[in-house]
Amino acid sequence: MTFQNPITPQILHKDVADDVLLSDVRALIPARIDRELADAVVRDWSPEDQRLFFKSYRSEGPRYILRSVPTSIDSNTTIPLSEFELSLPEFYRRDGERLHLVASHLPEGVEELLRRTFLPHVTPMSRDDATILAAKLTESQQWAGARVNSYRILNDTKNYFFYRKSHEHVPGLMLIEVARQAMYHYFYSASGYDRGEVSISMSELDVRFSSYVESTYAVEVLISQTEGIARKTPKFVDKTARFFQNGREVARVRLQGGAMKMPLFKRMRVLNFPDDHWFAPSDRVLRDVLVGTDGRLSLRADLQMLSLKGLSVKSSAELADIGNIRSVSIHIDGSGFLCLPIGSRAVSGDRIMLQFDTLSRDQSIALKEAIKSHFFFVTREDFSSTRLYETKPSNSVDQAASRYEAIS
Incomplete structure (x- = not known):
């Protein structure tokens, strides 16, 4: 020194x-x-x-x-x-x-x-x-x-x-x-x-x-x-x-x-967000995310919202027709890519819900850090006004959405 x-x-x-x-x-x-x-x-x-x-x-x-x-x-x-x-x-x-x-x-x-x-x-x-x-x-x-x-x-x-x-x-x-x-x-x-x-x-x-x-x-x-x-x-x-x-x-x-x-400090500052809370990206997050498939094909998708259990992207013909989706990569300005595994998906109106597979400890911490620093909580009023979810939920991510719909 x-x-x-x-x-x-x-x-x-x-x-x-x-x-x-x-x-x-x-x-x-x-x-x-x-x-x-x-x-x-x-x-x-x-x-x-x-x-x-x-x-x-x-x-x-x-x-x-x-x-x-x-x-x-x-x-x-x-x-x-x-x-x-x-x-x-x-x-x-x-x-x-x-x-x-x-x-x-x-x-x-x-x-x-x-x-x-x-x-x-x-x-x-x-x-x-x-x-x-x-x-x-x-x-x-x-x-x-x-x-x-x-x-x-x-x-x-x-x-x-x-x-x-x-x-x-x-x-x-x-x-x-x-x-x-x-x-x-x-x-x-x-x-x-x-x-x-x-x-x-x-x-x-x-x-x-x-x-x-x-x-x-x-x-x-x-x-x-x-x-x-x-x-x-x-x-x-x-x-x-x-x-x-x-x-x-x-x-x-x-x-x-x-x-x-x-x-x-890092251990104390890890926030445990409720699973049913959803967050919209800030300007530091690139809205175009990369979706990876079985065939090592990467497609772009329009990120809408994110939670601890999954994310919502805008539906497209390409995404609807491809095989199993295995990963998603979100780019954050100054931090690089946040790469997370995908376990399942479900279509809800004009949105596709991508549910995370089991996250490692490091991935879970990185996700929470990204939400804490680069995303904004979507209030129940904002959530309902977007009319994102129009079909009956079929998995836990959609169940979180349904709880918001029930309140609105």
Whole structure:
């Protein structure tokens, strides 16, 4: 596992690059560190890494302070507003006539503005050096603090989903999706789990908007463990994303949930549909299915509905005249073919009912997964209105149909 995974659609649980709303990830290093803790951590580092640490931090009393950040600021100081409307009380606390640094981490834009304003002679730390220090702190057994990642929002005002109408601000729903993406990336980079090893199930979402988020200016997102303590391979997920624009926190999203190993998740998520429930295909399912016969002949059929016991296809002269039907193959976009054995058939009006033969365990699970993800339940009203079944049922599939007819 790398220290920082690249931002890809796959790591964010997306399929296409157009859905990615994050860029420019970096791990932030603390603005202030307890001196006693830092000395214990750095003691075991190589001489080169120690030099990098003391090049980046200065000692001030009981703490080490990042050299590019002022420890205190005159409370009467005003910061130029040409680029930021910096809210100092979010990062500094008043004590008499001075404001003292209390924030453990600073957004990249805020740190750079403070450096340019108060410490212009200090050379900013390179991202490579910051990444090395962040990784070294994370690896240390004495260091219990959670990593803090910073991201930039990719805000395309032509986004087909979030900007279907003209907005003068970033839609709140988009910020929630940004937070979710950042949390997934952070989780797979910092938790010890790899993508595909677990499923993250959301149980609680707390969203707070303190200001409108403007589309005009850049937005930085800081994400970390809510309680600030690193967790390795956790079973419980609790992360907070903080959104900053022009030096102010404008939104905050907290997500809580569970991390479940995929085999257990898949077992828990198998739905046992009633045998008499029928489902219509979504647009992800190809309506033309392939019907296989004894003679290895494959014919196309128009899929109408599907259940756990069989499927309904539109009747045709070809299907009515061929010999025994042995299989049916249904193509699902992104998943491929679902191939199932056919045991019997019966004609009902302009429909042919194909009843499944005994399904293997894997086939049964695949069928349930397909219904769960790619089909829609046909209500009794919809079912009766289609007038699919006009003859007396002769098998269990038709019996299910008759029960709907009796109700209508």
